[in-house]
Amino acid sequence: MTEETDDAGTGDQYASDDTGDLPPDVVAEAERLTHLAREAVDDAAATAYREERAVLLADHEYTARIREDDTRNVLVLYPEEWVEDGLVQVEEIEDTDRGVERPLDGPGEADDWDEIDAHNRAIVERVEAEHGDVHGANAAAFADFMGNHYARPLESATDDEIAEFLTEYYPRNAWPSDRERDAVEKSVRLALDVGESVTGPAR
Structure with a gap:
């Protein structure tokens, strides 16, 4: 299971500090699991962390993608209803505040x-x-x-x-x-x- 990348373009489109429809502790745990997956020493461990994140978010009808910007990678959490056949339907989104973004690479040593x-x-x-x-x-x-x-x-x-x-x-x-x-x-x-x-x- 490889990490899915965001296909909705670049730039900050969704809420960066708010947590959409998700409880803050769920967002924090999704971030933690994403970091653990990125730091995992083998593919099996990375897959396990991503699957755990998927289950966590599915309980709230959300899904995760990674957006690769020019200077950083960003965890983006979407309501499942925004995604059709694996693609985010940008033109159908009415309330972008329901999306959540968390940068994975900061000014520090993210590795x-x-x-x-x-x-x-x-x-x-x-x-x-x-x-x-x-x-x-x-x-x-x-x-x-x-x-x-x-x-x-x-x-x-x-x-x-x-x-x-x-x-x-x-x-x-x-x-x-x-x-x-x-x-x-x-x-x-x-x-x-x-x-x-x-x-x-x-x-």
């Missing part, structure tokens, strides 16, 4: 995504262990953002990237509780502190 993800998850676990579930949940959202959007360790986040997370990604994708929302800025600081204690200042 090392699995190592970066493991690093960020270790930081999340430490934040949760030392500061509780609320800060842990927020740190996990921050790790998703830095890993999936920039393919970099979370402690390397710039001020602009932190602002993007707090003002754009977090409200749209994290589905926070009131307690989590009130604590998120402190949670990010805690995650950065933990990350820098491991690797040294990265910003």
Whole structure:
């Protein structure tokens, strides 16, 4: 089973931060499985990850494609009804906000995504262990953002990237509780502190 590429053209056509009709955790898991498939050392493992992603998305009547742009590859999640005989019927799409795009290649070292993800998850676990579930949940959202959007360790986040997370990604994708929302800025600081204690200042 090889990865299917998007035939709908190039350029950002669909929602880049919203998750369409999909729950945010489903989008995050689809991204994770896509990265694992790309990093897999053999075809059988890659196929298994893609099949797991297909089952996950089928439960919500969505399907996945990879769009190959000039500078990056993008995971595109479509409602199944947009696809006929393997082709996306662009002219039939009325509400493009139902589509979801996630870049797979960021400014960081995307080829090392699995190592970066493991690093960020270790930081999340430490934040949760030392500061509780609320800060842990927020740190996990921050790790998703830095890993999936920039393919970099979370402690390397710039001020602009932190602002993007707090003002754009977090409200749209994290589905926070009131307690989590009130604590998120402190949670990010805690995650950065933990990350820098491991690797040294990265910003």
